Amino acid sequence: MFQYEKKLQYPVNIKNCNPKLAQMIISQYGGPDGELGASLRYLSQRFAMPYNELRGLLTDIGVEELSHLEMIGTIVYQLTRNLTEEEIKASGFDAYFVDHTTGVYPSSAAGVPFTAAYLQSKGDVLTDLHENLAAEQKARTTYDNILRFCDDPDVADPIKFLRQREIVHYQRFGEGLRLATDKLDSKNFYAFNPSFDKCGK
């Protein structure tokens, strides 16, 4: 189960609104490599995970991704406060505004709504861990791309924090992969699927 902590993982205090930037950053809320997909991916994969260290890792990283989702939502919310009609039109935020006003909705930068097709839960230890390693790198690239457009330090600072977390998670998943292969047949890691097949340990 989960319990809410009434604080952000890392502070977000944005003074100036910037709806154009918000429209790009929302991709990390509900886009193809965003925090919502990340959290659902890890929290779903853990049920089929046969090793305790990896059950823990997927649980804890899955929960941290929810904290990141909250930070992204906060950034988008603070970037779109007190907008005038002129600002909405001039920034190109009008396409988002007509469907969601300034509500935070999980979609990509291009306006595609969130879909579970962005993530996989394959029920195979090695496959899932490789998916996760790739996912962390894809999110890191997305943050790098967002940073190209961030000239406001109030926004760049929490985005840089989130970018660094992708790198740490990648590192931990790499260690998790090593822990998994250490338990498998070193001559053939693919001899059986420890998430499903009963043979071996």
Next chain:
Amino acid sequence: MYNEREKQLRRLSSVHFALVELNLFLDTHPHDEEALKMFNSYKMKYEALLRAYEQQYGPITTMGVMGNTGWDWVKGPWPWEPLKEADK
């Protein structure tokens, strides 16, 4: 620039972050004694800071509601509110 509440919240969050980082490290290194020792030392720091914060500024979790001033859980500021408006 920051008021006292925000300063204390930042202190609490930075100690909590050390715990998150050690937690993930320990998931893949469950027998690392140095990391375990660090986790315990940050945990004690966190508990003290949490108690002090909740007594002065209100609950971080519903378990921190003191009860003598009503259901303080619903009092602002909520974490996504920007500083100036939040502390009004």
